[in-house]
Amino acid sequence: MAIADTPFTIAGRTFRSRLIVGTGKYSSYAVMAQAHEASGADMVTVAVRRVNISDRTRESLLDYIDTARMFILPNTAGCYSADEAVRTALLGREAGLSHWVKLEVIGDERTLFPDNEALIEATRILVKEGFVVLPYTNDDPIACRKLEDAGAAAVMPLGAPIGSGLGIQNVNNIRIIREFSRVPVIVDAGVGTASDAALAMELGADGVLMNTAIAGAREPVAMADAMKHAVIAGRLAHLAGRIPKKMYATASSPVEGLVGR
Amino acid sequence: MQWQSQVQFPAATPVRITLNGESFELDQPLSVEELLQRLEIDPRRVAVEHNLVILKRHAFAATLVGDGDRVEIVNFVGGG
Numbered sequence: 653m654a655i656a657d658t659p660f661t662i663a664g665r666t667f668r669s670r671l672i673v674g675t676g677k678y679s680s681y682a683v684m685a686q687a688h689e690a691s692g693a694d695m696v697t698v699a700v701r702r703v704n705i706s707d708r709t710r711e712s713l714l715d716y717i718d719t720a721r722m723f724i725l726p727n728t729a730g731c732y733s734a735d736e737a738v739r740t741a742l743l744g745r746e747a748g749l750s751h752w753v754k755l756e757v758i759g760d761e762r763t764l765f766p767d768n769e770a771l772i773e774a775t776r777i778l779v780k781e782g783f784v785v786l787p788y789t790n791d792d793p794i795a796c797r798k799l800e801d802a803g804a805a806a807v808m809p810l811g812a813p814i815g816s817g818l819g820i821q822n823v824n825n826i827r828i829i830r831e832f833s834r835v836p837v838i839v840d841a842g843v844g845t846a847s848d849a850a851l852a853m854e855l856g857a858d859g860v861l862m863n864t865a866i867a868g869a870r871e872p873v874a875m876a877d878a879m880k881h882a883v884i885a886g887r888l889a890h891l892a893g894r895i896p897k898k899m900y901a902t903a904s905s906p907v908e909g910l911v912g913r
Numbered sequence: 914m915q916w917q918s919q920v921q922f923p924a925a926t927p928v929r930i931t932l933n934g935e936s937f938e939l940d941q942p943l944s945v946e947e948l949l950q951r952l953e954i955d956p957r958r959v960a961v962e963h964n965l966v967i968l969k970r971h972a973f974a975a976t977l978v979g980d981g982d983r984v985e986i987v988n989f990v991g992g993g
Contacts, residue, residue, distance in 0.1 A: 674993035684991070699992025700960075702933040702985065708953050713989055729992050742967050743987050746960035814993065841993075863993030 653884075655891045660858060662836050663752075663784040663805040667723070669693045670853070671883040672838065674863025678872065681716040687866050688722065691876035695723040697754050697861070699730070700744040725786065727754040732767070734774035741778055752784040754808070754840075754861075764814045764841075768795040772802050779803030788840050791825040793832050806835050808861060811852060812842025815864040819848035823855060830856035846875075846882035853886025854894070931983045939978070946973040948984070959988045 659666045673693045678684035688696060696717060704710055717724065726744030731737035734757055741753040757774055759767030766789050775785050784805045789795050796807040809829050812818035819842060820826055830837045839852035840861035849860045860883055869875035928939040939948075945968060949956050961968045962985040963976055978984060 674991070676991040676993045678991065681991075697993055698989040700987050701990045703952075703954060703959060703988045705933055705935075705937075705952060705986070712958065713991055714958060724989070726989065727992055739967075743960040743962060743985075744989075746967055746969070747958070747987060747989060861993075 653888060653891075655888065657887065657891060660836070662786070665723075667694050667859075669695070669880075669883075670859040670887060671849070671879055672697065672725070672840075672859055672861040673866060673876070673879075674861070675699075675713060675717070676863050677867040681711055681713060683872055684867070685716045687872040687876040688717070689876075690873045690880065691866065692880040694721060695725055697725045697727050697863070698748075700726050700728070700740050700747060723752075724748055724750060725752055725754050726750070727788075728756045728774075730758070731756060732758050734770040734777065737770070737774045738777050738781075741774075741783060742781070745783070751782055753778060753786065755785050755787040755804075765810075766790055768792065768798075771795075772798050775799055775802040775804050786838070791822040791829065793825060793829045796829050796837075797832060800833060800835050804835060806838055806858075807833055808838045808840035810841035811839050811848060812844075814841045815868075816842050817844030817865060817868075818842050819844050820851050820855070823851070826852065826857065827855045830858075843879075846878040849879050849882040850886035850889070853883055854889050856890055859883075926980070928978070928980045930978060930981070933985060942977050942979040944974050945976045945978060945984075948978055949973065949986070952986075954986060959986050961986050 660670050669692045671691055671693050672695045673691050674697045726748055728737040728740040731740050737757045745751055757767045757770040759765050771787055775787050778785050786806045786808055787799050787804050788808045791809045799807050811820040836858040838859040838861050839857045843849050843862040843865045852860045866872050866876045928942050930937050945961055956973055964983055968976055
């Protein structure tokens, strides 16, 4: 990098990439693996679901993830109560022998917005159980503070609804969340294209998590490459210190010495 | 999903369990480890819940699945 940066560390573990990617919605596991490679990510999320007992010919997700290089973060997607989320997290821990969890407690089916009340409760329970909890929440700085107080290792405010591709809906709130937080802030959900990821990083986010933006792109591998660059670019821009916004022009070229004046 | 068992001599009472939400029949009680082998599931890639208790992997061999039991076998799948 052109400027010194602090390492991206969560709960004492350092990651090389500030881009975290999902494993869902890909047309094939092979494409997923290529996209992961192109993204440069070293952490991926996975869901915890029942094994398909009747169809044993299905390929296994883990065959396409190099667990020596990729850190697996199980999520509690699809959980609508603290109890469900805690149960899923505990199952995920046993399946993966990792005590990390991307904690989701969903409040509504259409928006998939988090139920912050239940999320904070589940965070407390799982932190007591020894988990490293990364909660998916909304762009509410107070909810983020409560999650941090409950012991979350990072906070993950959404940019926009999951899979919506709307980008950062509340730019100022994300900036405020970064200002208030003492743990890493990872913008998770709603990223649609590269500029959204760059913006999240420019606002000071420590990382960005995305799934649909890459998996659903026409060319996922190319988009993964774009996102890798976007996160790096946004981080650099943040570290470099942008110019202030002004309402009117300030010339870039000198006003003196004009020929004919 | 029903799994038709072979008749054994002496005829044993079939063991009916709920496996991943569906009724499932075994010809005799067996350990979780044996059940996973029968289902051709790699025990290192799953978590198992037996009657709402999440089992540690080292307990698979010692935990017996009997009539009326509820078993959930989960693994990691793609997700965001």
